[in-house]
Amino acid sequence: MNITKLKAAIDYAANRQFYHQHWNGDVDLATPELTVAQFQQIPVVRKHHLRDHWEDIMEYGDVTDFVSSSGTTGRPVDVPVHRLQEQIWVNSVGRVLSEMGVQPGDFVIQMLSNNDMYTLGMLVCQAAKQQGVGVFRCSPQRVNRLVDIMKYHRPKFIVGNPLFLLEIAERLGDAFPSKDLLPKVAYLAACASFDANNHLTAAAQKVKEVWGFELMLNEYGCSEIGSIGFECNQHNGFHINDDYLHVELLNPETGRPVKEGEPGEVVVTTLTQPRGFAAVRYATGDIASELSTQRCTCGRYGPRLGAIIGRVDHQLKVKGQNIYPEFVLDIVEWQACTDKAVLVRYRDSLERDTVVVCVELNNDYLDKPAQAEKQLSEALMKHIAVGPEICIVEHGTIARVTAAQMSQSNGVKVPRLIDLDSEQRWSELPSCQKSRLG
Structure with a gap:
């Protein structure tokens, strides 16, 4: 940890009005030195701070470019690049x-x-x-x-x-x-x-x-x-x-x-x-x-x-167990039966979050969905005590739902977790088999 550079970074940031308010006296700007313990007490900044306090955080200066941060609602987080x-x-x-x-x-x-x-x-x-x-x-x-x-x-x-x-x-x-x-x-x-x-x-x-x-x-x-x-x-x-x-x-x-x-x-x-x-x-x-x-x-x-x-913000809770989408998808995609996979989260009729692994089968398993479902179930249960629901969907389904999600973003990152706003939208996805694990 380069304390000298960290102190210089803090002193530089202190010129922005937001940090004075955010630190609320927790950072002693008068001290010529900084300890590791003091640094670790500084409150973190999150994306919603950038969105809600843009004018007090950002500085145009000798700006030559702007980049936009994805995943925000309300005011976009447009970052000036000096x-x-x-x-x-x-x-x-x-x-x-x-x-x-x-x-x-x-x-x-x-x-x-x-x-x-x-x-x-x-x-x-x-x-x-x-x-x-x-x-x-x-x-x-x-x-x-x-x-x-x-x-x-x-x-x-x-x-x-x-x-x-x-x-x-x-x-x-x-x-x-x-x-x-x-x-x-x-x-x-x-x-x-x-x-x-x-x-x-x-x-x-x-x-x-x-x-x-x-x-x-x-x-x-x-x-x-x-x-x-x-x-x-x-x-x-x-x-x-x-x-x-x-x-x-x-x-x-x-x-x-x-x-x-x-x-x-x-x-x-x-x-x-x-x-x-x-x-x-x-x-x-x-x-x-x-x-x-x-x-x-x-x-x-x-x-x-x-x-x-x-x-x-993508951590999922399945029957009390916390899991990350990439961990689940990596297990599913390594299975011989899988061609494509994506996680879908939607709210059911009782307003509960429901998590589903949507899987498109490769050509060798198109006529063997039951065998594929067993293979996927065993693989997930080996690594996760309580697994999400598995749904084998028709070819082209994942491309459609990801394209719809990407149309609402910058279209660069392919989403691995799709949020649907209702159980009805989930039921509209074409599928040939559903099975629940755990």
């Missing part, structure tokens, strides 16, 4: 490209959105150009254009959401290019690709098999903060950009730091100035599996963040 801050964000993303092995003169397909105030796509483009790399900017919806790029230009690198990469292969079918035409290295984004044990998720493994990638790396960040950490070639978690950020893992119920090796909520303090949003203990809402200070096998020292295994 000129020097943007360069730090570009440098952070550039570390991922360097780890991938990009060299001047290489080509990369960039499939993340460059529109709607989404941040990572633009940063990838800027970082690639800064390193002398040619960028093909192409929407994942333009599959034929992607095929042409791969056929005529043979880019070695590709940046995109792994779920979109699978969708592209599915849409092309027999027209999907042969592996010798496909990029060899992937920068996966906007979706988890490894689990708490640093193993590939089922979706990432499937992407690797379908596309034939020789190397896949992931990165973790958020719109309000920028890039927080990146995965190295050893796949031991995210190396935190600790020259720019200080990261803690807190117990979301107590607000206290968790022990090393335990999961907790990612809380970030920005260490560089100027910034449109000067974050002092900003609680991201993301749950990471661990925060390690052990030396990585790649040789780097410094803190590493484990996999993002859920969201504080």
Whole structure:
């Protein structure tokens, strides 16, 4: 913990009216030094604070860009990005490209959105150009254009959401290019690709098999903060950009730091100035599996963040047991019978939350739903004492419900938890079998 940088961050943030009110005298700005205990007493900032006190938190300054944070209601959280801050964000993303092995003169397909105030796509483009790399900017919806790029230009690198990469292969079918035409290295984004044990998720493994990638790396960040950490070639978690950020893992119920090796909520303090949003203990809402200070096998020292295994606001309670959507879906998607899966939450007629795992079967199990249901049930019961309901749905159902959910967001992240407002909307989903576990 760099106390000097943390004190500078606090002093810088203290110029914003919000922090004076939020700290309410808990932070002694007059003291020339700061202790770890004092720092850990500072109350966290959450997204609703950014929404409700925007004018008192944000500062335009030498703003050169704006990014929008998703998942808010009411006033959108539009974060001004200062000129020097943007360069730090570009440098952070550039570390991922360097780890991938990009060299001047290489080509990369960039499939993340460059529109709607989404941040990572633009940063990838800027970082690639800064390193002398040619960028093909192409929407994942333009599959034929992607095929042409791969056929005529043979880019070695590709940046995109792994779920979109699978969708592209599915849409092309027999027209999907042969592996010798496909990029060899992937920068996966906007979706988890490894689990708490640093193993590939089922979706990432499937992407690797379908596309034939020789190397896949992931990165973790958020719109309000920028890039927080990146995965190295050893796949031991995210190396935190600790020259720019200080990261803690807190117990979301107590607000206290968790022990090393335990999961907790990612809380970030920005260490560089100027910034449109000067974050002092900003609680991201993301749950990471661990925060390690052990030396990585790649040789780097410094803190590493484990996999993002859920969201504080996505924690589900099934018959009194707390579970995270990604944990459930990873179990389901590893089963031989599963083609696609998504979690659906809806309110029943008694206003109770009901959680359902919707599963589309692969071709080998289309005529064996009972066998598939047994396989899924046993897998979930092995890991979860009380499991959610399973519903095997017709092909195309998951695509429809996720598309409807994405139409209400920036359309970049594929939702893994779908909230329906009523039991009637749930009953309208076409299904061929329902079974309840536990």
